[in-house]
Amino acid sequence: MDSYKEYRKIFTLLILVLTFFYITQMMNILYYPAEIKIAKGENKSIDVLFPFSLSALHDEDTIVQSTYNQNSTKGFKKSYKIDGIEAGEAKFQLKLLGIIPVKKLDVNVVNRQLLVPGGNALGVRLNTKGVLVVAVTDVLGVDGKRYNPAKEAGIKTGDSILKINDIRIKDAEHVIELLNQIQDKKIKIVVERNKINFETEVKPIKSMQDNCYRLGIWVRDKTAGIGTLTFYDENSKTFGALGHGITDIDTGNLLNVEYGKITNAKIANIEQGKRGSPGEIRGIFYETENILGEITKNTPYGIFGIIADEFLKSNKSKAIPIGFKEEVKEGKAHILTTINNNRIERFEIEIIKTQLQQYPNQKSMTVKITDKRLLQKTGGIVQGMSGSPIIQNGKLIGAITHVFVNDPAKGYGIYIEWMLEQVISDNQINKKYANNFN
DSSP states (O other): HHHHHHHHHHHHHHHHHHHHHHHHHHHHTTSSOSEEEEETTOOOEEEEEEEEEEEEEEEEESSSSEEEEEEEEETTTEEEEEOOSEEEEEEEEEEEEETTEEEEEEEEEEEOEEEEEEEEEHHHEEEEEEEEEEEEEEEBTTTOEEHHHHHTTTOOOTTTOOOTEEEEEOOOOHHHHHHHHHHTSSSSEEEEEEEEEEEEEOOOOTTTTTOOOOOSSEHHHHHHEEEEEEETTTTTTTTEEEOOOOOOOOOOOOEEEEEEEEEEEEEEEEEOTTTBBOOOEEEEOOOSEEEEEEEEEEEEEEEEEEEEEEHHHHOOOOEEEEGGGGGSSEEEEEEEEEEEEEEEEEEEEEEEEOOSSSSSSSOOOEEEEOOOHHHHHSSSSOOOOOOOEETTTTTTEEEEEEEOOOOOEEEEEEHHHHHHHHHTTEEEEEEHHHHOOO
């Protein structure tokens, strides 16, 4: 009887272990990427654990060829080799016990893009579309009373004023000029908020302070700073930099680009990063000198635009293949960045964590600076290094985006694919600017 109870306990424990094992596998299957990229002419192995299996949902073998590799089968694991034959999309199905559909996988065969990695220190100058409202305030009128015309008209901090009486706004001075021409007559204003335009009316108030007509707003029309070039494409003449967008310091809103430039920047000095206090690269650049390109787009995942022909001719760096997000592995890698004059240098890092992401995100991987020279010079990742390209196994896989305030040696990086998506979605705009710029 005792031996029966003992066997029963062992059997129950075995059932629990197997149940836990398969539940874990089911969760892994559910979180498996819905899309897998394979470079044309290359292959990828997909491991599937019993009782799951993988099968193609098509009969054609013009895009991919999939084979079950019996030699690589170990225990409960089956390995499927998928060869990328031609650019296109193929669909696969993960099944339970070869019968029950569990999840579909899209396998995209693409041409592996070649990009020239950057690392150049950039001066970034950006003019906003219209003017950005950074504060709404009262106006003390000549009659001694307080007014708030902008607030009454529904204008809020973070709005962009695009037109006054159908006249397109150039900059902050243009707003002042128009208001003092119109004076105390009611005016029509076109405002953009969250990428949606609306129209409102407002009557300017003559200010006791300077006898000028005001709306009760503070505005900004441009910004400037230091960053790092991530890549450029020799064929399309497009570039990407920063790995994150340029936001207004007061509102936190992404700045709407009307016009912008990137130029060569000379490193003046570096404030070392310390625990609780991020460091900073300070540089010097001149708006009209050493222009590298024109900014056409400011997104949450970087700034993008057209690279100058002169820079293309003078730069001798070689293009390297990109790495897909599924290929990024924890382990050694390096970045290219500039911390001394105009010299791009290589510094060792370690990728300590990668994220499975189906949608763009600035924080795709966690990185740690391991290079002693860089740690001694900067303390780790500092402001101005955003956009520094990350290279692993000879492939451009991403860019530095953020630093950990409490540990400057660590920070985040973005997958290069998320940056490239912004370029692809903006091809027509880029072509238009290219014709005007070169």
